[in-house]
Amino acid sequence: MTHPIIKDLESRYTAKSYDSSKKVSQEDMKVLMDAIRLSASSINSQPWKFIVLESDAAKQRMDNTFANKFQFNQPHVTSASHIILFAHNPAYTKADYDKVVDQYVRDGRVSEENREQAYSSFPFVGLNTDENGRNADWTKSQTYLALGNALHVLARLGIDSTTMEGVDSELISKEFEAELGGYECHVALAIGYHNPEEDYNAKLPKSRLAAEEVVITL
Numbered sequence: 596m597t598h599p600i601i602k603d604l605e606s607r608y609t610a611k612s613y614d615s616s617k618k619v620s621q622e623d624m625k626v627l628m629d630a631i632r633l634s635a636s637s638i639n640s641q642p643w644k645f646i647v648l649e650s651d652a653a654k655q656r657m658d659n660t661f662a663n664k665f666q667f668n669q670p671h672v673t674s675a676s677h678i679i680l681f682a683h684n685p686a687y688t689k690a691d692y693d694k695v696v697d698q699y700v701r702d703g704r705v706s707e708e709n710r711e712q713a714y715s716s717f718p719f720v721g722l723n724t725d726e727n728g729r730n731a732d733w734t735k736s737q738t739y740l741a742l743g744n745a746l747h748v749l750a751r752l753g754i755d756s757t758t759m760e761g762v763d764s765e766l767i768s769k770e771f772e773a774e775l776g777g778y779e780c781h782v783a784l785a786i787g788y789h790n791p792e793e794d795y796n797a798k799l800p801k802s803r804l805a806a807e808e809v810v811i812t813l
Contacts, residue, residue: 600747603747603750603751604747604750605801606750607746607747607749607750607756608755608796608797608799608801609756609757609758609796610755610756610757610785610787610789610794610796610797611757611789611793611794611795611796611797612670612674612789612790612793612794612795613671613674613675613676613755613785613787613788613789613790613794614674614787614788614789614790614791615673615674615675615787617676617787617788618676618787619676619677619754619786619787619788623752623754624647624677626748626752627745627748627749627752627754627786628645628647630744630745630748631645631679631741631744631745631748632645633744634740634741634744634745635740635744636737636740636741637719637733637736637737638692638716638717638719638720639695640687640691640692640695640720640734640737641695641737642683642684642687642691642734642737643681643682643683643684643734643737643738643741643778644680644682644683644774644775644776644778645679645680645681645682645741646679646680646682646771646774646775646780647677647678647679648672648677648678648679648680649676649677653678654672654673654678655673656770656771657672657678657680657767657770657783658672658673659766659770660762660763660766660767660770661763661766662763662766663763663766664761664763665759665761665762665763667761668757668759668761668762668785671757671759671785672785674787674790675757675785675786675787676786676787676788677785677786677787678783678784678785678786679745679783679784679786680767680771680780680783681738681739681741681742681780681781681782681783681784682738682775682778682779682780683731683734683735683737683738683778683779683780683781684734684777684778685729685730685731685734685735685777685778685779686728686729686730686731686777687720687724687730687733687734688720688728689714689717689720692714692717692720696710696713696714699713720733731779735779735781738782739782742758742782742784745784746758749786754786754787754788755786755787755788755789756784756785756786757784757785757786758782758784759782759783759784759785760781760782762780762781762782762783764779764780764781767780768780
């Protein structure tokens, strides 16, 4: 009997065409966004923002960012139910980590008296920060932890998805400047329900390298 987790991952694939008449329910969206928010991150830094594009107006703004390149992903913007921009803080600082520690205190994870102890992991940020104060490589990596978590949750919910690294980060930064607030977006996620007549990828068999080629047990 196949484990439910494996069934989820065997059924998941990258949708190539969406049925624009079908929308993801608000209930499922809440589950998804709560799951994304609960994703793991290095030192629990949470250096991210997740911008959900649901309205036609918001999707049109995203559509505008395909003016120069990556037009192969453009159809997903208007046909998928939602688009989620996964954005990261390119210059994470102690002030950003202060917000995490503040939440620790509110949640009772750390007492106010022991507040300073919560910063014991913060030096790791310095190890990933260059002379200009940028640590984008490190913070960007955290968004992919959240993205991977999202893909599994979507598979469990029976919702199709398309990861889009083919997005114009520069134009997204301009179009969504107010919402990003200095964060950068290099990957987006389209979600919804595929068009069975046009989604060729849904009909193809799952294909992965054999376990013995990628798993080494010592």
